[in-house]
Amino acid sequence: MKPLLLGIDALSYSSFMKCNPRTLLMLFSSTFRGVVANKTLNSHPTPSWLSILQMENVSDINSFLKEVPELKVVKLTNAVLINIPITNPTFGEVSIPYTSSVSVKEEISKVKEAIFNVIDDKPVIADITALDRILQTDGSANKCEIYSEIDSFVREVVNKVEDFIIFSPYGEPKGKTHEEYGVYLSTVPRPNEHDTVKLPELGYLFASLAKRS
Amino acid sequence: MNGEEDPELQKLLEEKAKKLLKEGKKEEERGKVFHLTTKDFDNFISSHKVAVVDFWAEWCAPCLILAPIIEELAQDYPQVGFGKVNSDEEPEIASRYGVMSLPTVIFFKNGEPVDEVIGAVPREEIETRIKALLGE
Numbered sequence: 001m002k003p004l005l006l007g008i009d010a011l012s013y014s015s016f017m018k019c020n021p022r023t024l025l026m027l028f029s030s031t032f033r034g035v036v037a038n039k040t041l042n043s044h045p046t047p048s049w050l051s052i053l054q055m056e057n058v059s060d061i062n063s064f065l066k067e068v069p070e071l072k073v074v075k076l077t078n079a080v081l082i083n084i085p086i087t088n089p090t091f092g093e094v095s096i097p098y099t100s101s102v103s104v105k106e107e108i109s110k111v112k113e114a115i116f117n118v119i120d121d122k123p124v125i126a127d128i129t130a131l132d133r134i135l136q137t138d139g140s141a142n143k144c145e146i147y148s149e150i151d152s153f154v155r156e157v158v159n160k161v162e163d164f165i166i167f168s169p170y171g172e173p174k175g176k177t178h179e180e181y182g183v184y185l186s187t188v189p190r191p192n193e194h195d196t197v198k199l200p201e202l203g204y205l206f207a208s209l210a211k212r213s
Numbered sequence: 214m215n216g217e218e219d220p221e222l223q224k225l226l227e228e229k230a231k232k233l234l235k236e237g238k239k240e241e242e243r244g245k246v247f248h249l250t251t252k253d254f255d256n257f258i259s260s261h262k263v264a265v266v267d268f269w270a271e272w273c274a275p276c277l278i279l280a281p282i283i284e285e286l287a288q289d290y291p292q293v294g295f296g297k298v299n300s301d302e303e304p305e306i307a308s309r310y311g312v313m314s315l316p317t318v319i320f321f322k323n324g325e326p327v328d329e330v331i332g333a334v335p336r337e338e339i340e341t342r343i344k345a346l347l348g349e
Contacts, residue, residue, distance in 0.1 A: 013277035017335070033274050181277055196272045 002123040003163040003209040004115065005052075005202065008150055009045055009085065010132035011183045012171035019144035021151035027158065027166070027185045036182035037196035038170045043177045045085035045098075045132065048169035048199055053086070053125070055203035064088040064098070073125070073203040077210035082114045082126035083107070090129065093118075100137040104130035104146050108153045119161060123210040128153070136173045163187045163209050167202060244288040249296040254306050259324035261294030263346045265339070268310075268317045270301045275333035276316040282336045283318070290343055322346055 013035070016025060027033075041047040041059060050058040053071040064087050074081065081092035088098040093114045096102045107130045115124050128150060134141045158164060165186040171179025184197045188205050197205075249257055249266065258264045267283045269276035280297075287295035300307040300315060310319055310326060320328040320342055328342050 013274055014281045016278045017282060017333070028274065035272050035274050035277060037271060181271070183274075194270075194272055 001162045002119055002121065002213050003206065004119060004123070004157065004161045004165070005079070005125040005206040006115075006154075006157065006164060006166045007049070007052075007084075007125075007127035008131060008154075008166065008168050008183070009127060009129050010135055010170065010172050010178060011150070011168035012179055013181065013183055014171060014179065015143060015147060019147035021147045021154075023151045023155040023158070024166075024183075024185070027154070032184075032186050032189050032193070034184035034186075034190060034193065034197045036167055036169060036184050036199070036202070037180065038178075038182060038199060039180045041199065042170035042180060045129070045169065049084055049086050049127070051199035052169065052202045053084075055200045055207070057200060065091075073207055076207045077123045079123040079125045079206075079210065080114075080118045082124060083111050083129065084125065084127050085129050090127070092126075094126075096129070098129065098133060100134050102130070102133075104128075104134065104149045108149060112153060112156065115157065116160065123206070123213065125206065132173065132178075163213060165202065165206055165209070167197070169199060243291040245295070246284055246287045247294070247296045249298050249306070250303055251305055254296075254298065254303075255324075257294060257296055258321045261321070262323060263292070263343065264294035264296065264321040264324075265343065266319050266321065267295075267297040268300050268307055268312045268315060268319070269297055270299060270315050273315040278333040279316045279318075282339065285336065286339060286343065290347075292347070293343060320346060 038048060041051060044062050046064055047058050047061050050061060053073050055072045068086060068091055073079065083094040083096065084091045085098055089095040090098060094110045096107060107128060111126055111128060115126050118124055131146050131150065134146060135143065154166065165188060167184045168182035170182050188209055190197065247257060283295060298306050300312060314331055316333060318330045318339060319326050330338055
């Protein structure tokens with residue numbers, strides 16, 4: 001079994017009390033937890049994700065890529081990418097349009113199948129974009145229903161995968177940007193738990209996890 | 214003589230404008246959670262009959278779970294002063310009140326600490342204490 005780096009864009013601690021996602025709260029009290037700090041790259045998913053995948057801050061891009069360059073963390077880990085929002089449609093094994101046209105259920109079903117197909121043999125980097133996509137475009141969306149779908153998905157994933165990092169690169173949409181703080185829940189301890197998790201650090205943590213698996 | 218040339222009227226208008234500005238500012242401040250530093254902390258807690266201060270830090274995940282509850286309460290209890298102190302940036306204030314774990318919420322009455330709650334607790338835990346301090 002290989003490790004999983006699972007992004008859930010726009011997942012925010014600020015909704016944990018309101019939406020009460022049981023699995024995420026269980027992980028909150030039983031795994032290594034932290035706060036992803038992203039104060040400058042939170043207006044678009046591409047710079048946040050590229051900063052993770054290139055293992056250094058990428059601040060000069062603020063739109064989806066036309067061509068994907070060689071990605072440092074993939075080169076180091078040989079990881080399979082699934083549904084990564086650096087292109088539109090998303091990049092990797094699952095590729096969906098970055099609009100509200102794909103439901104959270106449909107996206108989760110495709111991503112879950114793709115993860116379970118490869119996780120026995122290869123490290124996986126996957127993302128769920130639905131929360132961010134839908135909250136950005138549909139003001140009437142029921143946030144806690146989306147949380148509930150995501151929570152059930154997380155339960156299935158953590159029941160199968162041994163080593164994981166579940167995170168969000170930023171919090172909920174806030175005007176044209178996002179909340180500056182994201183979620184970090186993992187089986188990997190961090191060198192300094194009294195510090196925020198930086199985006200490139202996620203790439204390094206995953207690479208070290210892949211190396212030891 | 215028109216109103217613009219009447220110095221007495223001019224003075225009255227200026228005073229009225231100042232009053233409106235002050236009231237507007239007060240209205241703007243209603244329901245806000247103020248980021249407090251050593252510069253304004255003492256003045257803040259002494260200028261509110263009841264004040265609630267949330268001690269937090271960026272790396273503290275439970276603090277981020279609690280934050281929206283404090284913001285909600287600030288909206289619902291405009292007669293109470295709500296503030297937050299970043300314990301990493303303002304260690305002096307945190308140590309003055311013996312804050313050892315985060316989040317810690319301290320309740321002040323007439324500038325004196327009278328109660329505290331530690332951890333990401335449900336809204337009711339904090340609201341009950343606010344109501345008691347307000348005598349509701």
